[in-house]
Amino acid sequence: MAYLIISDIHANADALLTVLEDARKCGNIEKILCLGDITGYAAEPGACIAIARESDWVCIKGNHDMAVSGEMDARQFNDDAAGAAAWQRRHISLSDRQWLKHLPRTLEVGDFTLAHGSPRDPVWEYVTEPRQAAGSFAHFRTRFCLVGHTHCPVYFVARGRGAEGRLFKPGQPLKLEGRMLINPGSVGQPRDGDPRASYAIYDSEAKSVRIHRISYDIEVTQNRMVELGLPMRLVTRLGHGV
Ligand code: ZN
Numbered sequence: 001m002a003y004l005i006i007s008d009i010h011a012n013a014d015a016l017l018t019v020l021e022d023a024r025k026c027g028n029i030e031k032i033l034c035l036g037d038i039t040g041y042a043a044e045p046g047a048c049i050a051i052a053r054e055s056d057w058v059c060i061k062g063n064h065d066m067a068v069s070g071e072m073d074a075r076q077f078n079d080d081a082a083g084a085a086a087w088q089r090r091h092i093s094l095s096d097r098q099w100l101k102h103l104p105r106t107l108e109v110g111d112f113t114l115a116h117g118s119p120r121d122p123v124w125e126y127v128t129e130p131r132q133a134a135g136s137f138a139h140f141r142t143r144f145c146l147v148g149h150t151h152c153p154v155y156f157v158a159r160g161r162g163a164e165g166r167l168f169k170p171g172q173p174l175k176l177e178g179r180m181l182i183n184p185g186s187v188g189q190p191r192d193g194d195p196r197a198s199y200a201i202y203d204s205e206a207k208s209v210r211i212h213r214i215s216y217d218i219e220v221t222q223n224r225m226v227e228l229g230l231p232m233r234l235v236t237r238l239g240h241g242v
Contacts, residue, residue, distance in 0.1 A: 004020075006032065007037065007186060008188060011044050013047040042189070061116065063123050069101040087230065106140075112145065116148050119145050127183070143180070151185060182209055198211060222239065
């Protein structure tokens with residue numbers, strides 16, 4: 001049995017469809033866990049939400065989802081992100097805005113807690129350093145916590161009162177141990193210098209997580225964004241994975 005773990009799709013339907021197709025090759029996906037930010041940045045929020053709703057994802061909200069649904073003022077974002085959120089808000093249905101609004105901020109699924117930023121602050125905290133991870137472990141009850149938000153595939157292991165952080169090596173299974181914080185990277189806007197879509201597969205029998213990277217047609221996504229007048233900085237960063 002396997003769980004597909006995805007985060008930070010950011011309205012990039014080309015990347016999402018490529019990930020879903022690639023993940024099917026990994027065998028029987030029992031659940032799809034999404035760690036938020038289905039929307040924001042790119043051109044196809046409605047298509048991405050439709051896929052999530054149709055396939056019954058286990059899904060929490062991210063900060064961009066809150067801005068696009070109208071639950072949060074997008075002026076807290078930088079200009080490009082705020083512009084994209086406002087554009088998306090106008091281009092999705094009322095029903096989709098309501099659906100985003102009603103997503104939970106955190107969820108527990110078996111051994112996992114799901115939180116977009118961190119279990120301590122699911123909306124805004126970025127867990128990039130062991131120090132932040134160490135401060136998070138008291139804020140969830142399960143053994144493992146799945147987070148997104150930084151767009152970098154990385155994991156942290158609790159060690160005493162501290163934590164050790166490691167970058168994932170794509171393709172290599174990570175055996176889960178002790179208590180961990182795990183980030184599967186971003187489907188739609190990776191920021192670790194590798195522009196390929198990132199996702200994770202959890203193997204419930206082996207108790208391991210494996211990161212996968214897959215190329216998609218970035219130019220198609222970029223052209224669509226240009227045609228719709230989305231900010232150029234958001235278009236070019238997709239090609240660089242930053
Ligand atoms: Zn994000």
